Amino acid sequence: MCLVQRALEERGIVTVSVSLMPEITRRFAPSRWLATGFGLGQPFGEPGDVAGQEGILREMLALAEA
Amino acid sequence: MRPEDLPLRHRLLIAAYRWRVPAPLPASRLARPVHQARVALVTTAGLVPPGAVPFDTSLRGGDPSFRIIAADTPIGRLEEHHRSDAFDHEPMARDRNVAFPLDRLHDLASAGAIGAVAPRHLSFMGSITAPGRLRDETAPAAAGLLADDAVDIALLAPV
Numbered sequence: 001m002c003l004v005q006r007a008l009e010e011r012g013i014v015t016v017s018v019s020l021m022p023e024i025t026r027r028f029a030p031s032r033w034l035a036t037g038f039g040l041g042q043p044f045g046e047p048g049d050v051a052g053q054e055g056i057l058r059e060m061l062a063l064a065e066a
Numbered sequence: 067m068r069p070e071d072l073p074l075r076h077r078l079l080i081a082a083y084r085w086r087v088p089a090p091l092p093a094s095r096l097a098r099p100v101h102q103a104r105v106a107l108v109t110t111a112g113l114v115p116p117g118a119v120p121f122d123t124s125l126r127g128g129d130p131s132f133r134i135i136a137a138d139t140p141i142g143r144l145e146e147h148h149r150s151d152a153f154d155h156e157p158m159a160r161d162r163n164v165a166f167p168l169d170r171l172h173d174l175a176s177a178g179a180i181g182a183v184a185p186r187h188l189s190f191m192g193s194i195t196a197p198g199r200l201r202d203e204t205a206p207a208a209a210g211l212l213a214d215d216a217v218d219i220a221l222l223a224p225v
Binding site: 001003004005006007008009010011012013014015016017018020021023024031032038039040041042043044045046047048050053054056057058060061062064065 | 092105153157158161163164165174188197209219
């Protein structure tokens with residue numbers, strides 16, 4: 001994932017990634033990332049939790065602007 | 067989640083894996099505010115749109131290719147081909163938005179929170195242990211594709 005993120009940034013696209021394992025994400029120091037606190041397989045939270053999923057996207061978009 | 071929470075086999079893989087850490091890259095700056103920006107999703111959930119070639123799960127080191135998911139694809143019709151047994155696939159089976167929140171992105175566009183949903187989104191296979199072709203070929207090609215679509219922001223999520 002960090003290789004794709006890097007390739008996108010090299011083309012001038014602002015990227016924000018979800019981290020499921022902050023300990024590992026920190027090694028790569030991607031430009032912008034958000035630890036959502038959910039487990040593997042469900043980075044945007046619980047099935048059917050529309051508000052929760054949208055909230056994570058809004059947090060990521062706020063980081064894009066930071 | 068912490069690496070030590072994983073099953074033993076996956077902990078050993080992480081401990082033994084030769085991580086390649088690239089030099090830091092300066093972050094890009096947004097050319098326009100988020101409410102005017104075109105936004106794309108990138109997942110490593112191994113999702114495949116209807117009719118597309120599935121990922122090759124037999125490739126040693128992982129399949130570095132990607133699939134294009136059109137913005138109007140009903141996400142319930144995406145097939146999941148992620149090969150990892152390190153996670154429960156059931157939540158994603160019930161609601162693809164937990165890994166690929168395309169419905170939520172459309173909601174945000176309807177609400178005026180973003181400028182537009184990008185016409186094309188990208189799906190990779192995760193758990194790629196031999197990333198040479200990904201780094202040299204498919205990741206730059208994927209970035210070029212989103213650049214061609216004038217994407218301002220890409221939101222990425224592993225599974």
